[in-house]
């Protein structure tokens with residue numbers, strides 16, 4: 001606990017009510033950080049983490065949430081951008097099996113709004129506080145697909161590629177203020193609500209496979225031979241949030257069990 005020195009730090013985790021964000025919020029809380037989840041949904045399970053209702057796609061909602069953090073805690077040490085959505089779809093349905101499986105404008109707008117505009121709005125609000133403090137850490141949760149591309153997930157992958165690019169630029173803009181910006185790119189993980197059966201079936205359809213085959217295919221393409229565990233993402237983000245990672249900025253770290261080529 002002392003090695004990380006996170007006790008008392010104020011941390012905001014978008015998407016902190018579910019999946020990888022929830023696991024990370026719990027990990028930071030265990031380090032005695034003061035953790036606030038920013039989410040459109042409350043946590044499904046009882047959690048000691050305070051949740052502020054925030055739609056990361058709406059500037060007014062983001063501003064209200066960060067004003068609440070400022071008035072309650074007076075500072076913000078860490079922002080972890082976990083809120084994300086993934087809607088599989090082929091750009092063109094070359095199987096001609098079901099045109100509804102093609103990527104739609106609505107899917108495009110939703111994924112860009114949550115995965116790209118959301119981190120933009122939240123990082124801008126956070127950096128205003130962090131620049132005044134002359135310190136802070138922003139962690140952008142990307143995906144292996146952002147660097148590698150992915151069949152049936154081209155829009156999702158593009159939003160994560162944009163996020164990787166934000167990480168590079170924001171680290172350059174804010175390094176002079178002692179602010180670090182780091183990306184974390186998971187690949188296949190033990191199930192979260194995002195990787196629900198409906199999602200796997202939709203992704204499988206884009207690959208001409210059934211859901212069981214797509215999951216088996218995942219495992220054979222992971223050199224460590226298993227999906228990632230939630231704590232393996234949470235542990236890395238917790239480390240990156242700490243001063244132990246004081247010289248890491250402007251890069252996106254893969255947490256993929258060695259998998260590439262999504």
Ligand SMILES: NC(=O)c1ccc[n+]([C@@H]2O[C@H](COP(=O)([O-])OP(=O)(O)OC[C@H]3O[C@@H](n4cnc5c(N)ncnc54)[C@H](O)[C@@H]3O)[C@@H](O)[C@H]2O)c1
Nearest residue numbers: 015018019020039040055056083084143186189192193194
């Ligand atoms: N699960 C994986 O295998 C995996 C792999 C690679 C990357 N990721 C990334 O990790 C992050 C977390 O994924 P997860 O699997 O835990 O997903 P999840 O669906 O379990 O959690 C996502 C959270 O984001 C919240 N959210 C969605 N829209 C929002 C909005 N407009 N405003 C505020 N909150 C909103 C949801 O309510 C939910 O609590 C995502 O950015 C995802 O792209 C996940």
